Amino acid sequence: MRPEGPAEAAGAGRCCLGGHEVTLPGHPQLLRDAAGELRLEGHSLAELGRRFGTPLYVYSRAAMLDALAGYQRALAGLPHLICYAMKANSNLAVLQTFARAGCGFDIVSGGELERVLAAGGDPAKIVFSGVGKTAAEMRRALEAGVRCFNVESLGELERLSAVAVAAGRRAPVSLRVNPDVDAGTHPYISTGLKDNKFGIPHDEALAAYRRAAALPGLAVVGIDCHIGSQITQLEPYLDALGRLLDLVEAVEAAGIALHHVDVGGGLGITYTDETPPSPEALVRALAELMRARGHGQRELLVEPGRSLVGNAGVLLTEVQYLKPGETKNFCIVDAAMNDLVRPAMYEAWMAIEPCQLRAGAAPVWDVVGPVCESGDWLGRDRALALEPGDLLAVLSAGAYGMAMAGNYNSRPRAAELLLDGDAVHVVREREDSRALFALERLLA
Numbered sequence: 001m002r003p004e005g006p007a008e009a010a011g012a013g014r015c016c017l018g019g020h021e022v023t024l025p026g027h028p029q030l031l032r033d034a035a036g037e038l039r040l041e042g043h044s045l046a047e048l049g050r051r052f053g054t055p056l057y058v059y060s061r062a063a064m065l066d067a068l069a070g071y072q073r074a075l076a077g078l079p080h081l082i083c084y085a086m087k088a089n090s091n092l093a094v095l096q097t098f099a100r101a102g103c104g105f106d107i108v109s110g111g112e113l114e115r116v117l118a119a120g121g122d123p124a125k126i127v128f129s130g131v132g133k134t135a136a137e138m139r140r141a142l143e144a145g146v147r148c149f150n151v152e153s154l155g156e157l158e159r160l161s162a163v164a165v166a167a168g169r170r171a172p173v174s175l176r177v178n179p180d181v182d183a184g185t186h187p188y189i190s191t192g193l194k195d196n197k198f199g200i201p202h203d204e205a206l207a208a209y210r211r212a213a214a215l216p217g218l219a220v221v222g223i224d225c226h227i228g229s230q231i232t233q234l235e236p237y238l239d240a241l242g243r244l245l246d247l248v249e250a251v252e253a254a255g256i257a258l259h260h261v262d263v264g265g266g267l268g269i270t271y272t273d274e275t276p277p278s279p280e281a282l283v284r285a286l287a288e289l290m291r292a293r294g295h296g297q298r299e300l301l302v303e304p305g306r307s308l309v310g311n312a313g314v315l316l317t318e319v320q321y322l323k324p325g326e327t328k329n330f331c332i333v334d335a336a337m338n339d340l341v342r343p344a345m346y347e348a349w350m351a352i353e354p355c356q357l358r359a360g361a362a363p364v365w366d367v368v369g370p371v372c373e374s375g376d377w378l379g380r381d382r383a384l385a386l387e388p389g390d391l392l393a394v395l396s397a398g399a400y401g402m403a404m405a406g407n408y409n410s411r412p413r414a415a416e417l418l419l420d421g422d423a424v425h426v427v428r429e430r431e432d433s434r435a436l437f438a439l440e441r442l443l444a
């Protein structure tokens with residue numbers, strides 16, 4: 001996630017045309033075969049694009065489970081729960097994949113709760129985060145039996161207690177502490193600084209725990225934080241965990257027992273040349289700090305999103321027109337900012353690869369969508385040998401891709417496929433134009 005620059009123009013030229021197979025760094029199930037075809041979990045992406053149409057999201061189940069295995073290996077033997085942060089990709093089949101693998105879920109809305117339940121997820125493994133939970137969302141989550149509410153303010157504590165008392169229940173709570181640690185990431189996705197809206201300030205948390213312990217509808221069970229997203233360093237995590245453990249000790253000294261410590265999610269992936277720690281390295285470092293501070297037997301929760309699904313998915317799009325110009329060459333494709341908003345929203349750099357390499361000159365293009373906004377671009381200054389009708393793959397699109405898609409310009413949303421070995425599952429049909437206005441009414 002960094003601004004575009006001319007230095008990145010060569011990104012797409014990495015793989016040679018024909019000869020031998022080339023793997024793509026950070027993309028476990030993606031490779032360019034000897035004939036120049038891009039394959040995900042063995043499937044030709046060009047063939048899938050032609051068969052199912054574009055724009056099309058394609059995910060590899062094996063790549064998701066590979067990523068999960070890194071967390072699982074490092075946590076084996078320790079009391080733990082991996083809560084997939086489903087905002088990254090909330091397709092039901094993706095949720096089902098993680099539920100079957102034993103995961104819990106980090107949710108942030110009533111809608112996310114219903115999705116987890118529809119996918120067969122275990123409510124007793126759900127943690128409910130978010131700064132603006134409504135009373136109705138609280139009631140529904142209590143009724144479903146979620147494991148814990150990650151409470152983000154004093155006002156929320158009071159409301160949750162009242163809702164629980166009215167329902168004749170006690171709500172399990174963890175306080176989301178804002179540790180004021182700089183995660184070193186894009187300002188829009190940093191969440192653990194004093195200036196951010198998230199969490200209860202570290203220096204107010206002990207008083208908040210005392211209040212929580214005194215409220216009749218609450219049962220204190222844990223502590224959590226989440227400092228940001230696309231984090232590529234270990235240090236911010238260790239700083240944040242150290243600050244959480246300071247609080248755990250102060251809270252327990254005040255006679256309030258805490259069962260678990262939840263360090264949130266946020267681990268980054270390789271979009272271009274980032275080298276984040278592996279999930280395994282991250283969790284081993286966190287577990288080591290817990291052990292060194294005498295908290296080795298306390299349950300550790302993690303809430304990874306992007307690092308489980310980001311590099312397991314691509315967005316396929318077809319080149320519609322090539323429009324060379326005096327100062328810029330535009331490659332106009334059939335996917336747009338409504339399908340994948342990350343470039344428009346954060347100036348995020350996402351690799352763009354032809355599904356089938358072709359020989360010949362590779363001019364530099366801005367790859368743009370059909371939406372009527374100059375901010376509607378998927379990649380800038382990309383050297384690509386192209387013809388109209390070619391298929392392109394936007395890489396690393398498994399996280400915050402379809403999950404953030406919309407209908408701007410009355411564009412129906414893309415279809416989604418989940419690859420599983422030889423099988424190709426349509427896990428979301430392409431939206432029909434009529435669905436765009438099915439909830440609207442003409443005047444009488």
Ligand SMILES: Cc1ncc(COP(=O)(O)O)c(C=O)c1O
Binds near residue numbers: 085106228267305
């Ligand atoms: C509370 C919470 N937990 C977990 C995550 C997952 O983040 P990521 O996808 O960066 O792992 C987020 C999103 O940043 C979040 O807000």
Ligand SMILES: N[C@@H](CCCC[NH3+])C(=O)O
Binds near residue numbers: 001189230342399
């Ligand atoms: N939507 C962001 C991540 C947000 C994380 C949410 N807490 C992205 O695409 O990178």
